[in-house]
Amino acid sequence: MLGLIATGFLASAIAPVLYKRYRENFGWIAVLFPLYMFFGFLSRYPEIAAGNSVRESLPWVPSLGINFSFLLDGLSLTFALIISLVGAAVFLFAGAYMKGYRDAGRFYLYIGVFMTSMLGLVLADNMLLLFVFWELTSFSSYLLIGFNHHKESSRKSALQALLVTGGGGLALLAGILLLGSVTGTYEISSFYDMNRIITSSALYPAIVVLLLLGAFTKSAQFPFHFWLPNAMEAPTPVSAYLHSATMVKAGIYLIARLNHEIGGTPLWQDTVLITGAVTMLFTATLAFRQTDLKKLLAYSTLSVLGTLVMLLGIGSELAIKAFFIYLIAHSLYKGTLFLVAGTIDHETGTRDVGKLAGLRKAMPVTAAAAALASFSMMGVIPLIGFIGKETVYKAILELDRWGLPLIGAAVLANACVVMVTLLVGFRPFLGKAKETPRQAHEAPLKMLLGPSLLAVLGLLIGLFPDFFISAMLEQSARNILSEELSLKIVLWHGFNLVLILSFVTLLLGGLFYALRPVVLRYSFFSSLPALFKPSSWYESALKGMLSFAKLQTLILQNGYLRNYTIVIVLAALIPASFALYRAAEEVSIIPDYSITFYEAALGLIIIISTGLLITSTSRLKSIVSLGVMGFSIGIIFVIYGAPDVALTTFAIETLNVILFVLVLQKLPKFLKLSRSSNRIRDAVIASGIGVFMTLVVLFATSFNISTELKEYFAAASLPEGKGLNVVNVILVDFRALDTLGEITVLTIAAIGVLAMLKTATGRKAQP
Amino acid sequence: MNRLIILPVLVPLTTALIMLLLPRRIAVHRLLGVLSTLLLSVVSVILLNSVLSGGILSLQAGGWAAPFGITMVVDTFSCIMLAMASLIGLTTAIYSIGSVDEKQEHNFYHPLIQLLLMGINGAFLTGDIFNLYVWFEVMLISSFVLLVLEGKPEQFEGAIKYVTLNLLSSAIFLAAVGILYGMAGTLNMADLAMRLPMLEHRELLSVAAVLFLITFGIKAAVFPLFFWLPASYHTPHVAVSAIFAGLLTKVGVYAIIRFFTTIFTLESTPFIHHILLWVSAFTMVTGVLGAVAQYDLRKLLSFHIISQIGYMIFAIAIQSPLAIAGGLLFIVHNIAAKTNLFYLSGIIRLLSGSWNLRQIGGLYATYPLLGLLFLVPALALAGIPPLSGFWAKLTVIQAGLEAQQWLAVSVALMVSILTLYSMIKIWNEAFLKDNPLSGDEGQRGREYHGLSAGKKTALIAPAIILAMFTIVSGLWFEPFFILAKGASLELLDAGIYSKAVTGGIP
DSSP, X not given: OHHHHHHHHHHHHHHHHHHHHSOTTHHHHHHHHHHHHHHHHXXXXXXXXXXXXXXXXXXXXXXXXXXXEEEEOHHHHHHHHHHHHHHHHHHHHHHHHGGGSTTHHHHHHHHHHHHHHHHHHHHBOBHHHHHHHHHHHHHHHHHHHTTSTTSHHHHHHHHHHHHHHHHHHHHHHHHHHHHHHHHSOOBGGGSTTOHHHHHTSTTHHHHHHHHHHHHHHHTTXXXXXXXXXXXXXXOHHHHHIIIIISXXXXXXXXHHHHHHHHOOSHHHHHHHHHHHHHHHHHHHHHGGXXXXXXXXXXXXXXXXXXXXXXXHHHOOHHHHHHHHHHHXXXXXHHHHHHHHHHHHHHHHSOOBGGGOOOTTTTOHHHHHHHHHHHHHHHTOTTSHHHHHHHHHHHHHHTOSSXXXXXXXXXXXXXXXXXXXXXXXXXXXXXXXXXXXXXXXXOOOHHHHHHHHHHHHHHHHHHHOHIIIIIHHHXXXXXXXXXXXXXXXXXXXXOSSHHHHHHHHHHHHHHHHHHHHHHHHTSHHHHOOOGGGOHHHHHHHHHHHHHHHHXXXXXXXXXXXXXXXXXXXXXXXXXXXXXXXXXXXXXXOOOOOOOOOHHHHHHHHHHHHHHHHHHHOSOHHHHHHHHHHHHHHHHHHHHHTTOHHHHHHHHHHHHHHHHHHHHHHTTSOOOOOOSOHHHHHHHHHHHHHHHHHHHHHHHHHHTSOOOOHHHHHHHHHTTTTTOOSOHHHHIIIIITHHHHHHHHHHHHHHHHHHHHHXXXXXXXXXXX | OGGGGGHHHHHHHHHHHHHHHSTTOHHHHHHHHHHHHHHHHHHHHHHHHHHHHHOOEEEEGGGOOTTTSXXXXXXXXXXXXXXXXXXXXXXXXXXXXXXXXXXXHHTTHHHHHHXXXXXXXXXXXXXBHHHHHHHHHHHHHHHHHHHTTTOOHHHHHHHXXXXXXXXXXXXXXXXXXXXXXHHHSOOBHHHHHHHGGGOSXXXXXXXXXXXXXXXXXXXXXXXXXXXXXXXXTTSSOHHHHHHIIIIIHHHHHHHHHIIIIIISOTTTSHHHHHHHHHHHHHHHHHHHHHHHTXXXXXXXXXXXXXXXXXXXXXXXXXXXXXXXXHHHHHHHHHHHHHHHHHHHHHHHHHHHSOSBGGGOOOHHHHOHHXXXXXXXXXXXXXXXXXXXXXXXXXXXHHXXXXXXXXXXXXXXXXXXXXXXXXXXXXXXXXXXXXXXXXXXXXXXXXXXXXXXXXXXXXXXXXXXXXXXXXXXXXXXXXXXXXXXXXXXXXXXXXXXXXXXXXXXXX
């Protein structure tokens, strides 16, 4: 399977090149790739349906426990088949649909990368490998949503989707790492039987919350649902593929995949159940105020995603089976309807349901495909959608608690979905034809084939569930549940409560459809207050972050060197004083120093000249005091027996004063700009440094310094270094490398001065 | 083999001297620049190879035995840093051919780059604290001259802040050296590593440790000591910004790691551990927020350097073998990705005529391959798998979780989403949105299109080389991890280092 994934990425990489050459019929070329995958997976069907699974593993980063491990079992095969089949329909469709777009070659690169990553995600048997693919789908989704990158709304929606799913991705990463620390492995099949160990770990609540955050953001669960309708900015094939059939189900896949390993606790089940139920109902009601075909479909997708999550939360055998049927049904009909919406948009130039009607004559095949898919979506017998809905209702009715409110919510949500279906699947085709921006006519074969096939497949599976899905259903459910399974799925359950509920749903849906124009007149439905809209939470968080960023940067990076210096000095002084204080507690030996007359006099001179230096308003006076201070320090060196250092100091001080005096006349008039409060603050800080350094020196010199080095240098200087002056030998021999460095510093300084002079005078380079 | 150790210092020095003897032969400068860095790359690979097979190498300069002379040491960590410095030196030498104008080249641009590399390599090699100070001075003065080489007023303004604050760092460094020497009587790192645990009154050591931390913290541009970086990095020529961004702050990080693994241990200075943790969190956050607020391409990237340093400090604060390995991986990844982003920003500027993101646009439509090339380091920086940055982030986060530093890990994760946001900001503004100045189409990209084919190649080749590095080190991560883990274990066992240098006798 690694080969398959690698081939996928390579094929995607060369897609733009191929597109350039075979622009006209690229749809037919591109479709070969998902079809190849589809039939490849299909050929494994009998083997997997018989209860086997295929596992492959190659080391990637074995030191961190990350391997190219892939597992093909019922669960992953079901997803892989959906991904490659819907992929085939979408790739073919895009061949015609994307023709008008600029840079359609890139589109195939992105969507190819996406499909491959999505397959990698569902096939991965290593949590971190799964995460790698997870992030790749997020990013390719970002590129695809923002495909029309000339539009600002496109870029904004793409960024929103990326930040929401990317943020969730980081939570997921943390969750995976914590999970790995509990299990000691990232291989999913290796911790398949570790449910008890994981759920009894102290980290379990954190693991659940983090993993579910990742799953809920990716699968657009409340309150993270808002990115999905905005993602409808993407070209329609992308919406059909990523944002209804595949990528948004990655989170659901993750929950399903880990259900056996970390599920079964109230925390897991209830969180999943409640989030799913809230999403199911809340997002369905939001569909009321939509008029755009794609947005309508997006909200119904959200509701379905919520239902799927809720089913996983219920977690009974029936619920899991309902989950799979509903998953397959939704991928088939929603894929069709999105592509139909794309066809309508492509052929008429509008997606506004208010402007579309009577298209059945101009677009008979499209209308037929739409009708078939719509019946499935509404849950009309004998399509797969019917089985799906029946099983969902049955699974809810089985519940001991919450059964009643949940069934109510499910019926309401499904009624809204029925309303959406009537708006999207029927209304544009029925009635009298309306004027559209473009003259409507039937779409080309490339755009019809995919949706029609998916719609027909929905009918066939509905008619013959035993032949198509029963065996796989058993295996997939077993992967999630691991109990012995007993239930069987049939199309016809007879007349019972569930069937009545189905009828009620359809009736309610019809009623909603009829009432929709009336309801929309009330402003409550057309706009929610911002406080209740998670999308506005996102907006304000982003805005708040940006203003905070600006503010903190203005405060920190304020442009004043003096402020920077103060902060740095304090940052050094405070922790260092703290360290010194703690050391003083331990050591507390301040040695007794007897001070000589010379020392006291020199100290006094230094203090006085420093005082003059900082108080004087005359530059000349300041420079002279600086010189006095320097010379006094030089004399200290003399007293302590370092005449050579003293000589150097004298030379430098003299030179300094001369240079300053030379520069002095070029300077502007002396101005006193600082306020006295600032000066007092600076004086306090400076004195702090002075006191600190004095104390440190007192402490440090109270040690018995190891004299090993000194003695060695004194002894080795003449015999080894051939020099009488120990300091010289140290400089040019013992520590010659330091001197080399310092010489280099001087050279560079000279180069710098030369370069600056040349720039300043504008002269040409001279040797 | 041991004699090779001096080459990373000697090769750039000799090259610079030859260049200075031939001041007007710019073509020779360019050629020598590339040859020298190529040779450096070979040397560092040979050194890495022999360290991996034969252990730590050391050389006593002038033949004076440690601790009396100056010791040069290469362990795995040094080798990794040398190799990265050579890689960045090489790509910068190539990039400069395409981007730096002749006036600057006549103003000794190429020899200054060599001398900067000499200082950087010296810092990675030395086993003596005072010698480290000298190499810092070499770096400081050469980077100062490179900053003001074009002579623009804003360069002087930036350079004055740069030099003042870095001199403050030097002063604190000297104070710390004084205390340490006063206490231990030696400045040889290996010798210190053996003596310090046996010292009386070790409490006072933590004062020196704090001062060293501040010194290198300024060099590494951590919170709240980073002001010099955003004040200056956007002012020089972009090739200079690129090499600074890649290497200078990392020398500071290198020194922190070296000091707080080889010389001091965090157990001996426990409260520094807490300081490092808080510093790392604030550095990550303030850096990335600073980046988010910017519209100038180079300022944005400069603030980002700070944020990424935070991750490295976080790794150092945790100190487990995995954390230090993660820190090293972060350094390696960041050097390549960050430098590359500066290279690419230079190309964007040549194509669009501006550094201001508000005035740039439409590049993806016209230059799709440049766009993809940009995405490689940008996404690597944001930690998107399977690029190098993802692995670095993964390792550091995992080490943080193992150490149960929940708060700091959450900060690191949040910062990574903000990093993604700010990278996407560049992508959105410069590449995706339409060109905001469509009127004067003729002006656009004139600077770039006026370049010769050779110069264009010199501009784009370094970006491709570094992008390849980012991709390959991501896809084939195992050997990098093993290398980093080995280096980390070596660092955390100070005994190995001391033994290799002094033979184990204090």
